[in-house]
Amino acid sequence: DGGITQSPKYLFRKEGQNVTLSCEQNLNHDAMYWYRQDPGQGLRLIYYSQIVNDFQKGDIAEGYSVSREKKESFPLTVTSAQKNPTAFYLCASSAQTGDTDAFFGQGTRLTVV
């Protein structure tokens, strides 16, 4: 079955530590996205990528980094520079043309203590 997988579902980290969230898709989608969602809020775009080895900052990229070495994978690193990292993180992918819907992973809930 094709889909998009995020892992882990829940993640706890100590303040000051970097942490990497995994996102893998087998839908052969070119475009991948990372969003952050805070309680009662909408989705805010962190980074997005249209093709391998290329990615662009979204609206709230500070304190985050990404890589796109393979089409299937778009990991997100939450660095110690991110001042308020506790949130629900969602990864999505879509066909590059943009006229198709984005498929979402199940999300990773990151809690920094």
Place this chain on the structure above:
Amino acid sequence: GQNIDQPTEMTATEGAIVQINCTYQTSGFNGLFWYQQHAGEAPTFLSYNVLDGLEEKGRFSSFLSRSKGYSYLLLKELQMKDSASYLCAVARLGGGYNKLIFGAGTRLAVHP
């Protein structure tokens, strides 16, 4: 830049009809999506509009007016399971890149 506005919360009665509005301002408009999101879960796709008019899909319909920067999602024959957040998202094409930008969402509560 881009602005996407939706009402924060709405309530409705089971069996009724509800309309959730979305207004947007963006350059490079490349389509508008509606997603449903239950608490703690990922959003799921409901509809896509790129041309003006109404798209109907079962109990859900979505309308778009590009000249007015306006869309609505219409939910008919409301069921309790329709209680969720409804997210309006705009695809924006710029510099060869396609971004998908979301509004803050509308939390819909359906009452018996």
